[in-house]
Structures are given as C-alpha cells and as structure tokens.
Amino acid sequence: MGYPGLHRILWTREQFAVFRDASGQSYVVDAYCPHLGANLSVGGRVMGSCIECPFHGWQFSGKDGKCTRIPYAEKVPEFAKIKVWPSCEVGGMILVWYHCDGVSPTWQVPEQEEVASGAWVFHGTTEHFVNAHVQEIPENAADAAHLSFLHEPWIMNGVDLRHTKSKFWRFMKHHWKAEWQPEPDMHCSCLIVKHSLTIFGKHFPLLDMMISARQIGPGLVFLIFQHDFLGCGVMIHSVTPVEPLLQHVTHRIYYQRSVPSIIPKFLLWAESIQFERDVMIWNNKQYLSKPLLVKEDAAIQRHRRWYSQFYSENSPKFPSQNTGLDW
Ligand code: FES
Ligand SMILES: [Fe+2]
Structure with missing residues (x-):
C-alpha cells in the first residue's frame, strides 16, 4: 500500500475504509456512509485528504471525519460526519486502535x-x-x-x-x-x-x-x-x-x-x-x-x-461464553 488508494478491511464488528492521500498519509474511517449507507471502500475515490462516496458524491475528511462537500446541496450541515479511527503505520502495516468502550489510545506502537x-x-x-x-x-x-x-x-x-x-x-x-x-x-x-x-x-x-x-x-x-x-x-x-x-x-x-x-x-x-x-x-x-x-x-x-488487561467488562461475549472463556 505504498501509493494513494483505497482498501477495504473486514473486521469482527466493524467495517473500515482505509485510504492514503497523495502525501502518503493514511486514514481509517467507517466503511458505511452516514448519508444512506453505501460502502465507501467499494467504488469510493480519494480526493485530496478526503474520501468521496460512490453513491451521491459526499466527501469526508480523513483527518476529522467532517463532511466537506455535498455536490447537490447548498450547505453542508455541521453534524454530517463519519467516524475516524485512531491509526498509525508501523513496519508496513496500518494499525487501528480498537477499544470496545471507545477509550482513546493509551499507548503507541514504537517503530523499529x-x-x-x-x-x-x-x-x-x-x-x-x-x-x-x-x-x-x-x-x-x-x-x-x-x-x-x-x-x-x-x-x-x-x-x-x-x-x-x-x-x-x-x-x-x-x-x-x-x-x-x-x-x-x-x-x-x-x-x-x-x-x-x-x-x-x-x-x-x-x-x-x-x-x-x-x-x-x-x-x-x-x-x-x-x-x-x-x-x-x-x-x-x-x-x-x-x-x-x-x-x-x-x-x-x-x-x-x-x-x-x-x-x-x-x-x-x-x-x-x-x-x-x-x-x-x-x-x-x-x-x-x-x-x-x-x-x-x-x-x-x-x-x-498479564493478558487479562486487554479485556474490559464490556468486551464482546457470546451466549455460550457466559460461564467462562471456554468457547
Ligand atoms: S450514501 Fe454516501 S453519499 Fe449518499
Ligand atoms: Fe509454538
């Protein structure tokens, strides 16, 4: 992924659209457009540091998720936003911080x-x-x-x-x-x-x-x-x-x-x-x-x-797991 482009990542409960702008900066946002739910990673386009939805052309900034353009609307409402996931690039991988309670990153992955x-x-x-x-x-x-x-x-x-x-x-x-x-x-x-x-x-x-x-x-x-x-x-x-x-x-x-x-x-x-x-x-x-x-x-x-620190009370569980982790 060394050039501007758009990629799709499937993950347990989340769908991400991952893209890179011409300066090389990568961004991870929710895959589904908040307008009518199209998948930005299927047919979407990278426009500067924004991603453009393939359905009606709304554009969202990879930096803060704000909608920057609605091609047919007079005004872009303040609340038009997409979720941006904290991410970094280390060792050729784009890493995303995920916390089931939405807590912001508490540590960073160091570069080798x-x-x-x-x-x-x-x-x-x-x-x-x-x-x-x-x-x-x-x-x-x-x-x-x-x-x-x-x-x-x-x-x-x-x-x-x-x-x-x-x-x-x-x-x-x-x-x-x-x-x-x-x-x-x-x-x-x-x-x-x-x-x-x-x-x-x-x-x-x-x-x-x-x-x-x-x-x-x-x-x-x-x-x-x-x-x-x-x-x-x-x-x-x-x-x-x-x-x-x-x-x-x-x-x-x-x-x-x-x-x-x-x-x-x-x-x-x-x-x-x-x-x-x-x-x-x-x-x-x-x-x-x-x-x-x-x-x-x-x-x-x-x-x-040691590993138990990576679970929290709200970590996703399945019904058969109620009595422990043997599933
Ligand atoms: S669904 Fe994305 S712009 Fe309409
Ligand atoms: Fe082993």
Whole structure:
C-alpha cells in the first residue's frame, strides 16, 4: 500500500475504509456512509485528504471525519460526519486502535528504528487463518514446555504432526531455552529465546541464534533475530480477530540490507514450518479457562494475568461464553 488508494478491511464488528492521500498519509474511517449507507471502500475515490462516496458524491475528511462537500446541496450541515479511527503505520502495516468502550489510545506502537530508516529491508510475508481463541496464539510465548516437544523435530520433518516425530530426520534437532516476562510497560512483555541445533547429538555453536520476541499489546510481536554471522533482522507477527474463533496471522520479515535475501527467506520459511505445527494444535484444540497445569507451567498463568488487561467488562461475549472463556 505504498501509493494513494483505497482498501477495504473486514473486521469482527466493524467495517473500515482505509485510504492514503497523495502525501502518503493514511486514514481509517467507517466503511458505511452516514448519508444512506453505501460502502465507501467499494467504488469510493480519494480526493485530496478526503474520501468521496460512490453513491451521491459526499466527501469526508480523513483527518476529522467532517463532511466537506455535498455536490447537490447548498450547505453542508455541521453534524454530517463519519467516524475516524485512531491509526498509525508501523513496519508496513496500518494499525487501528480498537477499544470496545471507545477509550482513546493509551499507548503507541514504537517503530523499529532499523526498519524506519531503511537499514533493514523487507523480504517477504506469510499469512495464515487460524481457528482458535484469540488468546491461544500469544499464550504460546509463555508455554516453554511445548518448545522442546512440538518444535524439537528438525524443520524437514514438516508440519503434519502425524509425521513430525518420524525417524528419518531424527539426527537433527532444534533446542530452545526460553523465558517469558511481563515488562514494566504494562502492555508489553518479552520472550527471550536461545535456539541451537544438534546434528547426531553434536552441538554446532555457529548455528546458535538469539531471538527476543517483544509483544506490544494483544496482537503484535516484534521478533528480533541476532546471529553472529547471519546478521540481524526483525519478524513482525500480527494477530487480527476476523470473527469469533478465527484469527488472521501475518509474519513480515525485514533484514539487514547487506545480508543475501536467501537468509531472511529461509528464516521466514523455517518460522512458517514451526508456526504451522502450532496451527495444527490450535485448529483442533479447546481453549481451557481452567487448564491442568504443573509447577513448570507457571508462566502460562502469569501470561493469562498479564493478558487479562486487554479485556474490559464490556468486551464482546457470546451466549455460550457466559460461564467462562471456554468457547
Ligand atoms: S450514501 Fe454516501 S453519499 Fe449518499
Ligand atoms: Fe509454538
């Protein structure tokens, strides 16, 4: 979305029209025109920093939502307005602040400096739809035990959990040391992962990689890769609820300009293999609000306490949810 244009985003309870003016500024407004309800994102036009409705040509400012022109009316009434959603652009994504009680943003998403300055460049993206409770995906960060079981088999074992423990590639294994902690900035948390690889049980330190995964809010994670000779980069992971129990997940990778693109492309592919193992679990599991945990799983409970800040009393619930979150 690097040029003026108009885009449509479908979201759980909201429909947005997203557009960019010639100066590059992006705006997010309600998709439905308050005049007679036409969808601005289907046939609407960008006019300066306004969007023009395709039905009768009313124009609305992306800055404050005010109607600036009604082609056939003498006067534009003061109350003619469309809702503008607080949004920002980070790492090639347009992010929208949504609060079910309409509270204004209480924190901002920081830019990854190297991405903003162009020192790290874009090398690709992956996209998945996952049938899971919205909390399952971030909770993975605090579930250290699954790393050494689900993610231990070498990536060539693939994503189908019926075959990932097969003997053929057993001579190569991933090893993970991970620790998850909330940060003093309440809406952030951090997972530090040390990844190593063994071949026939022998550890090759040259292949060790440090990954720090900083979660910002409920649906965004910056995974910073650091490797002694393969360089540094960031993978930005986002989770957007599309409808109840359906999440849209993207991974976008930016990497040091000087590193050949095969490295970040390989990392993105390797990440997608590991991620799809989780997806097979998520697509088929239940969310348990009262899981049966042992002492070593304590971080999962801490993660749930941390994540509970993103719900409020009026967070949308479904009738079957009245007795808890097991839906
Ligand atoms: S419905 Fe949008 S201008 Fe009439
Ligand atoms: Fe996982």
